[in-house]
Amino acid sequence: MEPISQLVMLCLGGMAAWLTLAVRERRTTTGECYATVAASRLRPRHRSGSRYGVTLTSAIVLGAFGLLAPHLAAAEETAASDEAVAAPQGSVVRWSGEAESCGMGGKTWKANEGVCYFPIDFEHPAGRIEIARWPKAGERETRWLDIEDKDFGEENVEYPDDSLIHLSEEDLARHSREQAEIEPVFKTDTEPVYSLPLAPPAKPLPEGKEFGVERSFNDVPKSAHTGADYPIGLDNPVHAVAAGKVVLTGEHLFAGNSVYVDHGDGLVSMYFHLNSIEVEEGQTVAAGDELGKVGETGRATGPHLHLGLRWRDARIDPTLLIGKLQVVDVP
């Protein structure tokens, strides 16, 4: 039973008990919730022995309701938290089944072949939220999701080019323009064409590192690192992690030569610091197709591939979806 309906039941029960006693006392009063009634009943307005006894009985009965209610509510809370799922920031929660659609944070979207994926932005505030799904047949189901605070660590990078640390007015304006150009890419809402797990963006693929790290450059704090860095040599080919459409290519201030691929379902992969770009905007790609070559363009300390993943606007750890799926399952 929902906590609200339980309280209403208790309230009605309390009022019924009170009315029975009130009739016995041949008194009429407007009904109130048990807590208030119990308090008013405690006032010894009638000094005659039997009436006072009835009033006292009434107070005990109603007081018991009052004492019971918080315990019943607590029991309900415990039951709900037993069904809670815990997931760290930057991860993906999977709710398998035959869902039609899924919901979180006031947004709803179509399930992917019956499965609901809930990507958690790496800077999503820690705490309890509700996730929901609508089965093909049946009523909406919900679960508590406890988002756990994750310490991604911090790092200071010694960087030789100070012009990319303390930006000029021109570069600040350029960065703003680029951000405005990139932002719509993450708002796409196309049919899913990807499959999980995602394919490796390079072969062989070394370990991807430093997702979420709080970075400083030359001791100047900058924004956190939103992707995984793969140490791969210059001019090695970079591959699409899944089928999709190239929605943006560019030569950006920090990211250097960049490629953005939309895989549908709000999932976008991005490849930064490329030495060369081998695809064009609007081009359709298959998983494993070459997008460009590894480089060190933009703000990079050496050749490497920076791979970013954004899923329904949540910045998530790419290493959790590549090669082997590491998601948090809803039991």
Ligand SMILES: [Zn+2]
């Ligand atoms: Zn990076």
